[in-house]
Amino acid sequence: MHTRALSSIKLCDQAFLDDDMVIIGIELAVNNNCEELTLRSSDITSIGVTHLGLGLTINCTLKSLDLSGNPLSATGVANLARVLHHNSTLLKLHLNSVNMGDEGVQTLASMLHKNHTLDFLAISNNQLTATGLRALCEALETNTSLKFLHLSENNLGNEGGALVGRLVLNNETLRKIYMNSMGIGDSGLAIMLNALKKNExxxxxxxxxxxxxxxxxxxxAEMIQANQTLxxxxxxxxSLSDTAEERLRKISSRSKCNIVLFVE
Structure with a gap:
């Protein structure tokens, strides 16, 4: 690979063997220019990501890493998390659809207790349950760097909403949270809304x-009235009726918060 002059490297939809990842890890170790590395959907295994992690222990320029869509499993995520415990360069980590499960997210939670640099974490569609999310939320109650959290497509239901609600009540750093397609109903949302009345x-x-x-x-409506930052x-x-959506549009028009009811 002759990529050492590039600041952004994107190699998606490949079929990397573990031996290929050895080479990429070596290149990452000596590359002083690359700030963004995207290796989505490229058959990277738990062994392959371990080789990548070895390069990451030496690299001091990489700011964004996207490994989404690779079969890393909990083992691969754990190996990567250990490397990031004391990393002071990487800002953004994309691990959507990597089959990490609760075991994998618990290792990320452990990492977030010690890492004070990472500000973006995307872990959508990873078969998480309340057990894994609880560990993550507990870590983020004291973490002071993470600003963006993407949890979408993990079927956590109202319990997930309740856990994030408690997080929002105690965390003063997060700026954006994505929770689409998670099976959240009114009771889970209610806990988040109550927390948002106090979140600033x-x-x-x-x-x-x-x-x-x-x-x-x-x-x-009550949350929008109380909250000054959302x-x-x-x-x-x-599952909102036309009448409810119209009321929400009126609420939105009278506040600084844009309530989005439709996306293309």
Whole structure:
């Protein structure tokens, strides 16, 4: 690979063998220019990502790493997390659809207790349960660097909403949380809305394609009135009537928060 002059390297939809990842890891170790490395959907295994991690222990320029769509498993994520415990360069980590499960996210939680640099974490579609999310939320209650959290497409339901609600109540760093397609209903949303009445830092919350109904509209109105920092609240593809959506549009027009009810 002759990529040492590039600041951004994107090699997606490949079929990397573990031996290929040895080479990429070596290149990462000596590359002083690359700030963004994207290796989505390229058959990278838990062994392959370990080779990549060895390069990452030496690299001091990489700011964004995207390994989404690779079969890393919990083992691969754990190996990567150990490397990131004391990394002071990487800012963004994309691990969507890597089959990490609860075991994998628990190792990320452990990493976030010690890492004070990472500000973006995307872990959508990873078969998480409340056990894994609880560990992550506990870590983020004391973490002071992470600003963006993408949890979408993990079927955590109302319990997931409740856990994130408690996180929002205690965290003063997060700016954006994505929770689309998670099976959240009115009771899970209610806990988040109550927390948002007191939160002074979150700027965007997305809960699109969930099971939120007209029963939440009054609570949404009360949250919007109390909260002074939320700028975007996405509610598209929920179970809201036309009457409820019209009321929410009026609420949005009278506040600084943009309530999004439709996306293309």
């Amino acid at each position: 830092t979150l700027q965007k919350l997305t809960v699109g394609n969930n099971f939120i109904t007209d029963r939440s509209v009054q609570s949404i 700028e975007i609240f996405e509610l598209w593809k929920n």
